[in-house]
Amino acid sequence: MRVLVTYGSKMGGTAGLADMLAAELVAQGIPTDVSDADSVGSLADYDAVVVGGALYATRWHRAARRFVKRRTAELRTRKVFMFSSGPLDDSAATTEIPPTRQVQRLMERVGAREHKTFGGWLPADAKGMAGSMAKEHSGDWRDPDLVKEWADHLGRALQESTAA
Template sequence: MTGTVLVTYGTTNGSTAEIAEAVAGILRKGGLTVESCPARSVRSVVPYDAVVVGGGLYAGRWHKDARRFVRRHRDVLAQRPVWFFSSGPLGDSIAGRDVPPLRGVRRAMTRLDARGHITFGGCLKEGAKGRIAKMIVSSGKGGDFRDFGAIEAWAQGIADALTHA
């Protein structure tokens, strides 16, 4: 593949954006042309040959910007290779586990014949937006639970699939 890959995301406190940037960086190292931007700012996916969509998990739902992006662009996304990721579980409990996608994400994956999904640990630190997020941080249950080694390995798999297609 010689086209451009879009890595887009819905995030509230920036953790999912940082994961998306890490994914984009690995794809670039793999020789791909990559654009990375918030899902709410994408006007068209027509210029892209493949798409990676990430969404933070909030109260058992994928970030609204990621959900809206998939709904708005579903017809074009169905014609391209698409991967999804979620971020957000806090704590070490997901380390090394395959966490299935939320029901809504799973439905979108089926409709679009998505190539894959992964859930990464999240990050919630002092200064987080939102009442619940602030309560989690103040209770001592916040922190950074992202595994950038796992993120890079997953992104490398996408780069390999796209460059050897």
């Protein structure tokens, strides 16, 4: 079994979550690759794909959306899991935040099995619209323990479905 973790990220926070997830899966003995959603090549080697998107105004970063839309047929024949990032507070660590409407639709489109929302990251020196938001909401709300917990859960789900 081989897993691809792919992501759409503007400022790097979601890319970091994808790296953390992949490292945890590898630590469980599951061969896993990580790639920006715009750079994914063939999916032939992968039994499962984890797609992550940064949330901007409740919508996923374009690269993640586009990946799911363009690769729908291939994704429908694989195990797909999705994650979003993320709230700039501790809400993702204290509650289970459901996918936004748009992400829910993407899940339905490819028959994704599960979704997880992780906290986000907004650097204090962000520019443009992100910069105005950073005046009040900057910080790193990505929780490595929560990522590990979900990765452990994913690893078990993948190994059980392979054994079945």
